[in-house]
Amino acid sequence: MTDAERLHRDAFVMDGLVYHCDGWTEDLKAGGIDAINVTVCHFEADFPEACAQVAQWHGILGAKDSGWRLIETAADFDRARAEGRTGLVMGWQNTRPIADRLDRLHFFHRLGLRIMQPTYNYRNFLGDGCLEDEGAGLSSFGRDAVRLMNELGIAIDLSHVGYRTAMDVIELSEQPVLVTHANPLAVTDLARNKPDDLIRALVAKGGVIGASIYGPMCWNGDTSAKPAIADYVRNLEYLVEVAGIEHVSFGTDLSTGRDLRKIAFERATPRRWEGIDRFNRAFGEDIPARYLSDCTSHRELPRVTAALLERGWREEHVRGYLGENLRRVLGRIWGG
Numbered sequence: 001m002t003d004a005e006r007l008h009r010d011a012f013v014m015d016g017l018v019y020h021c022d023g024w025t026e027d028l029k030a031g032g033i034d035a036i037n038v039t040v041c042h043f044e045a046d047f048p049e050a051c052a053q054v055a056q057w058h059g060i061l062g063a064k065d066s067g068w069r070l071i072e073t074a075a076d077f078d079r080a081r082a083e084g085r086t087g088l089v090m091g092w093q094n095t096r097p098i099a100d101r102l103d104r105l106h107f108f109h110r111l112g113l114r115i116m117q118p119t120y121n122y123r124n125f126l127g128d129g130c131l132e133d134e135g136a137g138l139s140s141f142g143r144d145a146v147r148l149m150n151e152l153g154i155a156i157d158l159s160h161v162g163y164r165t166a167m168d169v170i171e172l173s174e175q176p177v178l179v180t181h182a183n184p185l186a187v188t189d190l191a192r193n194k195p196d197d198l199i200r201a202l203v204a205k206g207g208v209i210g211a212s213i214y215g216p217m218c219w220n221g222d223t224s225a226k227p228a229i230a231d232y233v234r235n236l237e238y239l240v241e242v243a244g245i246e247h248v249s250f251g252t253d254l255s256t257g258r259d260l261r262k263i264a265f266e267r268a269t270p271r272r273w274e275g276i277d278r279f280n281r282a283f284g285e286d287i288p289a290r291y292l293s294d295c296t297s298h299r300e301l302p303r304v305t306a307a308l309l310e311r312g313w314r315e316e317h318v319r320g321y322l323g324e325n326l327r328r329v330l331g332r333i334w335g336g
Contacts, residue, residue, distance in 0.1 A: 004306035007315060008032050012077065014323035015298070016180035016210035016251030017159070019093070023060040024258045025067040025086050031298035034323065035077055035087030037180060037251070040113075043093045043120045047104065050097035054111050057090065070112050074331030089330075091180075093160060094120035100141060102148055109152045114334060115178070116149065117157045118142060119165060127165030130191050138168040150175045155333045158202070159192075159251070166198060175333045176206035178326075181251030183217045183235040184242065190217055190275050196242050203247045208329045210251035211236040213292050213304075216279040217253075223282040226293040229307050236321075237311075245317050249326040255287055256298055 001009075015036040028036065041053040061068050069080035071087045080087035090112045098104035118138075121129040126142030128135060138146065146169055149156055156177045158166040170177055179202060185193040199209055211232065212218075218227040218235055239248050283289050288296040295303055308318050 002306065004309050005302055007309070007318060008302045008305040008322070011319045012081070012323040012327060013301075014077075014087075014249070014326050015254070015301075016178070016249050016326055017091070017157075017212070017253050018256060019253055020255040020257070022257035023057075023068070024256065027256050027298045028086050029067075031301045033086065033298050033301070034081055035071060035089060036256075037089040037091045037115050039093050040090045041092065041097065045094070045097055047097045047099060050092075050108075054090065054108070054113075057088070058111070061088065072112060072114060073334050074327060077327060089114055091115035091117075091157070093117045093157075094124065095126055095145065096120070096124050098125075098145075100125045102141075102144060105145065105148050105152060105154065109154055113154065114330075115155045115157050115180070117159060118145065118161055118169060120160045127168070128162035129160055129165075130162050132162050135162055135164045137164040138172070142168075143172060146172050153334045155330055158198075163195070163198065167201060170198075170201045170205050170207075173205065176208070176329050177202060178207055178329065179209040180249075181210050181212040181214070181253045183211055184238045187235045187238045188217055188219065190219075192275065193217060199239065199242050203243045206329065206332070208247050208249050208325050209239055209243055210249040210326065211239055212251055212253045213295055214253040215283065215290050215292060216275050218292065219279055221278075226283050228293045229295055229304055232292055232295070232304070233307055233311065246320060246325055248321055249323070250304075250321060252291075252298070252301070254291065254298060 009032050013032050013034050015033055018036045019039045021038045040057050041050040061070050067085055068088045069085040071089045077087055095116055095118055118126040119129040121131045123132050126145055127138045150173055156169055157180045158177055159179050159182050179194060183193045185195045202209060213232050215227055218231045
């Protein structure tokens with residue numbers, strides 16, 4: 001076993017964003033993943049659909065042979081590891097399921113939801129997503145929702161949130177906020193990536209930003225050169241320069257399951273944006289093709305750890321990136 005493999009296995013490793021999982025854990029175990037934040041309902045789910053999909057996860061958690069433990073407080077991470085189970089953090093990438101009803105935040109928190117994005121790319125009752133041209137800020141309802149999420153202990157994720165809405169959240173929130181899966185706009189010019197001033201504001205609030213291996217977010221636009229781990233590390237190290245080593249983590253934006261060809265979760269939508277389409281036209285539509293040329297699944301994440309050590313990263317900094325930084329901030333938000 002190499003030094004990188006040993007460190008990766010010994011460290012607490014948390015993927016800050018997995019956009020879909022069917023409950024299968026073998027790839028996660030093979031990649032040394034201790035916990036993941038899973039998007040537990042479709043990005044555009046309404047209230048009934050969200051309830052149904054969260055219920056499916058409770059069925060997985062309740063099975064006698066379940067390999068999962070629900071994470072509701074920071075102490076649950078240790079419990080999951082001691083039991084040899086994968087920690088499940090229930091997350092959303094859109095608050096569309098609550099519509100204009102704040103009481104639903106109470107309801108879903110009781111069901112185990114611990115991370116929520118206010119918006120997903122486009123506008124909803126709370127504010128604007130990152131692909132809205134107008135760039136409006138938080139609505140009055142959105143401000144009430146932020147206050148309640150703070151009160152309940154729901155971490156706020158700004159990964160797909162529009163710039164003005166995100167800056168409003170950061171200013172208003174009494175808790176640290178997250179960007180679980182985005183890269184720096186200054187390195188990769190894509191609407192989903194984040195400008196330096198937003199990253200600095202996030203850090204000033206005590207938050208963490210997670211770098212993503214999702215291909216379009218690491219890509220320079222050259223259709224003859226698919227991005228690789230080296231391109232990802234360039235984005236990550238820029239984040240370290242801007243945010244500081246204690247405020248970076250990772251969120252792969254991967255899907256994991258027994259057969260990625262059978263993911264029904266990606267239902268057809270007329271609103272898939274050009275930033276993704278250009279990449280997919282160049283490199284392919286299947287799930288593995290959407291990621292780095294040399295890192296397409298959780299099994300291959302130890303390659304990133306090895307690359308960081310080769311770049312001269314100190315062990316304690318690698319451990320922070322792999323999960324300790326994100327765990328620290330979630331502990332502050334959730335308690336326990």
